Amino acid sequence: MGRITLDKVTKRFGDVEVIPPLDLTIEDGEFVVFVGPSGCGKSTLLRLIAGLEDVSGGQIRIDGQDATELPPAKRGLAMVFQSYALYPHMTVRKNIAFPLKMAKMDQAEIDKRVNNAASVLNLTNYLDRRPGQLSGGQRQRVAIGRSIVREPAAFLFDEPLSNLDAALRVGMRLEISELHKRLETTMIYVTHDQVEAMTMADKIVVLQAGVIEQVGSPLELYKSPKNKFVAGFIGSPKMNFIEGQEAAKYDAHTIGIRPEHLAASATEGAWKGTVGVSEHLGSDTFLYVHDTGLGEALTVRVSGEFNLRHGDTVYLTPEADKIHRFNAEGLSI
Amino acid sequence: MARSVTTQQKAINTALAWAVGLLIFFPILWTILTSFKTEGQAISDPPVFLFFDWTLENYRVVQERSNYTNFLWNSIFISVGSTLLGLLVAIPAAWSMAFTPSKRTKDILMWMLSTKMLPAVGVLYPIYIGAAKMGLLDSRTALVIVIMLINLPIIIWMLYTYFREIPGEILEAARMDGASLKEEIVYILTPMAVPGIASTLLLNIILAWNEAFWTINLTVTKAAPLTAFIASYSSPEGLFYAKLSAASTMAIAPILIMGWFSQKQLVRGLTFGAVK
Numbered sequence: 023m024g025r026i027t028l029d030k031v032t033k034r035f036g037d038v039e040v041i042p043p044l045d046l047t048i049e050d051g052e053f054v055v056f057v058g059p060s061g062c063g064k065s066t067l068l069r070l071i072a073g074l075e076d077v078s079g080g081q082i083r084i085d086g087q088d089a090t091e092l093p094p095a096k097r098g099l100a101m102v103f104q105s106y107a108l109y110p111h112m113t114v115r116k117n118i119a120f121p122l123k124m125a126k127m128d129q130a131e132i133d134k135r136v137n138n139a140a141s142v143l144n145l146t147n148y149l150d151r152r153p154g155q156l157s158g159g160q161r162q163r164v165a166i167g168r169s170i171v172r173e174p175a176a177f178l179f180d181e182p183l184s185n186l187d188a189a190l191r192v193g194m195r196l197e198i199s200e201l202h203k204r205l206e207t208t209m210i211y212v213t214h215d216q217v218e219a220m221t222m223a224d225k226i227v228v229l230q231a232g233v234i235e236q237v238g239s240p241l242e243l244y245k246s247p248k249n250k251f252v253a254g255f256i257g258s259p260k261m262n263f264i265e266g267q268e269a270a271k272y273d274a275h276t277i278g279i280r281p282e283h284l285a286a287s288a289t290e291g292a293w294k295g296t297v298g299v300s301e302h303l304g305s306d307t308f309l310y311v312h313d314t315g316l317g318e319a320l321t322v323r324v325s326g327e328f329n330l331r332h333g334d335t336v337y338l339t340p341e342a343d344k345i346h347r348f349n350a351e352g353l354s355i
Numbered sequence: 356m357a358r359s360v361t362t363q364q365k366a367i368n369t370a371l372a373w374a375v376g377l378l379i380f381f382p383i384l385w386t387i388l389t390s391f392k393t394e395g396q397a398i399s400d401p402p403v404f405l406f407f408d409w410t411l412e413n414y415r416v417v418q419e420r421s422n423y424t425n426f427l428w429n430s431i432f433i434s435v436g437s438t439l440l441g442l443l444v445a446i447p448a449a450w451s452m453a454f455t456p457s458k459r460t461k462d463i464l465m466w467m468l469s470t471k472m473l474p475a476v477g478v479l480y481p482i483y484i485g486a487a488k489m490g491l492l493d494s495r496t497a498l499v500i501v502i503m504l505i506n507l508p509i510i511i512w513m514l515y516t517y518f519r520e521i522p523g524e525i526l527e528a529a530r531m532d533g534a535s536l537k538e539e540i541v542y543i544l545t546p547m548a549v550p551g552i553a554s555t556l557l558l559n560i561i562l563a564w565n566e567a568f569w570t571i572n573l574t575v576t577k578a579a580p581l582t583a584f585i586a587s588y589s590s591p592e593g594l595f596y597a598k599l600s601a602a603s604t605m606a607i608a609p610i611l612i613m614g615w616f617s618q619k620q621l622v623r624g625l626t627f628g629a630v631k
Contacts (some may be wrong), residue, residue: 093530095531095534100531103527105522105524107525111546120534121531124533
């Protein structure tokens with residue numbers, strides 16, 4: 023079981039309130055991603071749940087039990103750190119066995135669990151090596167191995183993939199998702215990468231300055247963001263925002279339209295502009311269109327074969343039912 | 356771009372390095388050579404370098420006249436004793452400063468270091484009189500305490516730098532894995548800090564061994580270590596260079612041998628934190 027409830031949880035460092043009172047419930051077995059720009063308090067929130075930081079107010083409950091004052095080890099949670107935080111003087115086997123040894127488990131059971139974790143994570147051939155002799159991906163797997171052997175109530179991941187190169191990151195992303203499907207244990211995952219959030223999460227928690235902006239499934243956040251911040255943060259490339267007269271036509275202060283909801287044509291359309299840089303990804307092309315008279319350059323996602331060049335005139339038409347409207351406070355209307 | 360070094364340049368660099376090395380080593384070499392000369396050859400002009408009648412006479416005389424082993428034992432007792440006592444005090448101090456620093460930690464470190472700038476002679480009277488009043492003159496206990504205090508700032512600084520290199524996340528990981536504070540120290544912190552503690556130990560034994568101001572001023576015969584042993588061969592009876600050299604050689608030999616075998620640890624200790 024791993025149901026985690028935060029009730030008015032607050033964190034202050036001195037006079038600075040980094041997390042104002044915050045409520046959140048994480049259901050058992052859920053994969054929850056905390057996402058937000060750096061400094062938004064997502065890692066602090068994770069460390070509060072872990073018990074590595076003391077809360078300044080409020081209550082943390084794990085499976086109904088008050089865990090606010092419990093030390094990290096007594097909360098039944100496991101954590102994977104950004105730097106992996108492996109014990110450099112121990113072999114992989116000893117690293118993975120460490121939490122079991124601390125739990126005073128008998129040696130036969132430790133061996134069984136370590137071997138099991140190693141085979142799940144493809145580490146069997148590396149058990150007698152030290153962390154220094156492993157690659158980044160292998161180290162990451164050892165860190166995960168160390169956290170799964172204890173069969174915790176929930177896993178906490180603190181930006182676990184940010185030290186890996188792009189190709190490995192995609193691979194590890196799949197492995198972690200796969201692991202979640204198999205273990206069906208609650209996972210809380212912190213990242214600043216909205217792609218990781220979208221691809222892995224059952225539920226995304228978008229944070230800004232310690233405040234939860236919105237909680238919802240990836241598609242909910244994509245389709246109906248509550249405000250401009252969430253609208254701009256979720257989705258890649260970023261949503262285009264248009265203010266002024268054009269927005270007024272839709273009875274809004276600002277309208278937002280995603281790059282994939284703009285149709286581009288060389289001959290006709292609602293807005294006229296000039297093609298700037300175009301980024302060819304093969305499957306898609308991202309056009310940056312200038313001089314539309316709508317403020318900043320608009321980003322448009324077109325098919326890979328679209329063949330307008332730098333300086334060409336282009337006409338853009340938004341899909342009417344995909345336009346997001348925001349009021350002057352930035353809230354969705 | 357890496358700079359390319361030609362074979363010729365390499366040869367010149369090597370020769371230069373050897374020249375500088377020999378220049379620094381020369382006084383020690385000269386002392387060792389002189390210890391094997393007769394008193395006459397020791398002061399001969401022009402000086403003789405290698406071609407003299409090698410003799411062990413000086414060592415025999417020195418050994419006869421003073422009890423070398425007594426001095427040696429005092430040196431070992433004082434240097435090892437003061438270092439171990441220092442570590443006992445410094446390890447907890449460095450732990451707390453490295454892992455739970457407060458706003459004043461940096462100031463405290465700087466203040467400790469500043470005490471090293473104080474000329475020792477400035478506190479000679481209070482310490483001498485204090486030791487005399489407590490009946491601790493010419494006692495090894497007094498020297499162990501005084502030398503421990505003299506070197507304490509260095510011990511704490513070295514350990515602090517080592518401990519600071521241990522990433523906090525590793526300790527947090529141990530906490531998440533269920534380790535108590537004691538288990539955290541026994542299984543994680545100490546094994547990771549052993550190289551640092553070892554080189555601190557070595558360096559401080561050397562510093563304590565070579566300390567000559569307090570050891571000479573606070574001892575007479577009973578607690579006198581090898582520094583006092585050398586000093587006893589200098590002025591009072593006129594200068595007997597060969598015997599003085601023999602005494603010096605006997606005094607520095609143990610620490611030189613220890614230094615030779617622990618070179619790697621020492622260099623690592625002294626340059627730690629300088630290069631990442």
